Amino acid sequence: MGELTFFLGLQVKQLKDEIFISQTKYTKDLMKKFGSLLYLTASRPDITFIVGVCARFQSEPKESHMTTAKRILRYLKGWQEVGLWYPKDGGFKLIGYPDSDYAGCTDDRKSTGGHCIMLGGNLLTWSSKKQSVVSRSSVExxxxxxxxxxADIIWLHSLLAELGIKTESPSLIWCDNQSATALAANPVFHARTKHVEIDVHFIREKVLAKEIDVGFVPSEDQITDLLTKVVSAPRFQYLCQQLPLGRLPQSPAPD
Structure with missing residues (x-):
């Protein structure tokens, strides 16, 4: 059948040392007629956060949400050929980047949590969703x-093992909250954290078993900011490059 080039709306370009995955055709079709922005997030982490915010108001949309949706479409029109790069020989260590926007929703003060998980330098999974309960502190x-x-890293370990891929251990999770990082290493409970004791023990168990290692990363290096909050244009472009998200070399840049 030859090389894989198209699968479930995903276009696959196989080059000598890397693979490029995009949804350019799907994006162009979406520009011409009604389509689902949610499905486009399968290859576009750059719009995952804002599409998720709009999706919260599908049952009772207002004019402001329509304005935001049109702005997303204008952005996509200028960047239709953008996709994810998967370079060869990136390594076999799972690396996670969790982040949250504490009490970011002004309607109910729930936080938006998200994470990216990479295999070496290749982005495997990403998530952005509003947390189900109100957190009493940024640590929580x-x-x-x-x-x-x-939890996703554990699932990926299992999936990759079934595919015959041996990953390096321990996996690494980079967290930009010093209190959360310290709590993973030394679970000392107090009034701010005792109500999340189960989560603490879950992480601590994996740390002691040397299945994961939790390290601190400065906020400016936290690539999951793209999935949890609104950021400035220069930082948005920087985070896209870190994923790495870009376009094929022959694709012209928009005016």
Missing amino acids: SEYRALTDTN
């Missing part, structure tokens, strides 16, 4: 995101 919201990241 960050720790919930950290726990979700660890």
Whole structure:
């Protein structure tokens, strides 16, 4: 059948040392007629956060949400050929980046949590969703995101093992909250954290078993900011490059 070039709306370009995955055709079709922005997030983490925010108001949309949706479409029209790069020989270590926007929703003060998981330098999974309960501190919201990241890493370990791919151990999780990082290493409970004790023990168990290692990363290096909050244009472009998200060399840049 030859090389894989198209699968479930995903276009696959196989080059000598890397693979490029995009949804350019799907994006162009979406520009011409009604389509689903949610499905486009399968290859476009750059719009995952804002599409998720709009999706919260599908049952009772207002004019402001329509304005935002049109702005997303204008952005996509200028960047239709953008996709994810998967370079060869990136390594076999799972690396997670959890993050949260503490009490970011002004309607109910729930936090938006998200994470990216990479195999070497290749982006495997990403997530952005509003947390189900209100967090009483930034430590709690960050720790919930950290726990979700660890759960996905466990699942990926199992999936890759079934495919015959041996991953390096321990997996690494980079967290930009010093209190959450310290709590993973030394679970000392107090009034701010005792109500998330189960999550703490879950992470601590994996740390002691040397299945994961939780490290601190400065906020400016936290690539999951793209999935949890609104950022400035220069930082948005920087985070896209870190994923790495870009276009094929022959694709012209928009005016």
